């Protein structure tokens with residue numbers, strides 16, 4: 001049985017229910033970015049996400065491009081570095097090869113020049129040194145007299161003049177031996193010019209020479225002068241005493257020149273030699289290093305080097321060479337360059 005209260009219960013109509021459902025649906029099913037197709041008219045979420053996506057894509061693309069560029073740049077850089085490394089290795093090998101070829105060439109030349117130092121040459125040097133000592137002693141003994149003692153200015157004046165003259169002579173002889181002739185030149189080739197060629201090929205070789213080999217040739221050069229000073233008659237007057245004193249000292253400094261030259265290439269020296277070098281009384285290492293630069297065409301004076309700057313400033317050696325080349329057609333230092341032309345900058349210790 002139904003009651004009146006039960007009869008009052010009303011049920012919603014189907015159309016009303018459908019309309020109510022349609023009105024409630026948006027609230028019940030909120031829009032989500034994933035559930036809705038991506039169109040420009042369908043809300044902020046879609047647009048921002050789409051733009052973000054594009055930006056992301058662009059960024060990724062840029063990153064990919066950057067990575068790709070970076071990879072290609074790195075690859076290019078690597079290739080360049082590899083090429084550079086290979087080139088440097090190649091250059092280094094070439095340099096090492098050139099260096100070893102140069103060193104072996106210098107060694108061969110040095111050995112060749114050394115082998116030409118004969119027993120006959122050694123005997124000649126010994127005779128020259130002994131003759132020098134005997135003749136110098138006789139000359140000095142003649143020089144000292146009461147007249148000389150009372151006129152000491154003769155000694156100082158002749159000393160300065162003898163040192164300047166010896167320096168100039170050393171320049172002339174050095175220049176002539178360096179610039180002209182060869183080892184085949186008669187008389188002086190193998191004996192005199194040989195040592196100059198050897199010196200440019202291996203400058204320090206002379207520091208290994210003993211007293212005889214160092215000074216033999218220079219002793220020989222002084223013999224004619226010392227024969228005169230030892231045996232010529234000397235009067236007690238200013239002129240004779242000055243001449244005697246000048247010639248004896250000239251012979252002394254000429255003889256000492258190659259020893260001084262050797263000292264300019266030597267590291268460990270007695271303190272008095274260093275003192276003389278430092279005060280410019282004898283050839284300094286620094287001055288002589290100027291000569292040892294290829295092509296060895298200046299600063300030939302090697303006794304004290306006082307004349308080197310002056311002669312260089314007037315182009316003395318160059319002018320002299322031009323005159324000789326004009327008269328004979330000979331090329332300066334042709335033979336020297338054949339021996340020492342490889343030495344870009346020969347060391348001067």
Ligand SMILES: [Zn+2]
Pocket residue numbers: 174178196200291296
């Ligand atoms: Zn020289």
Ligand SMILES: [Zn+2]
Pocket residue numbers: 199203261265288292
């Ligand atoms: Zn030298």
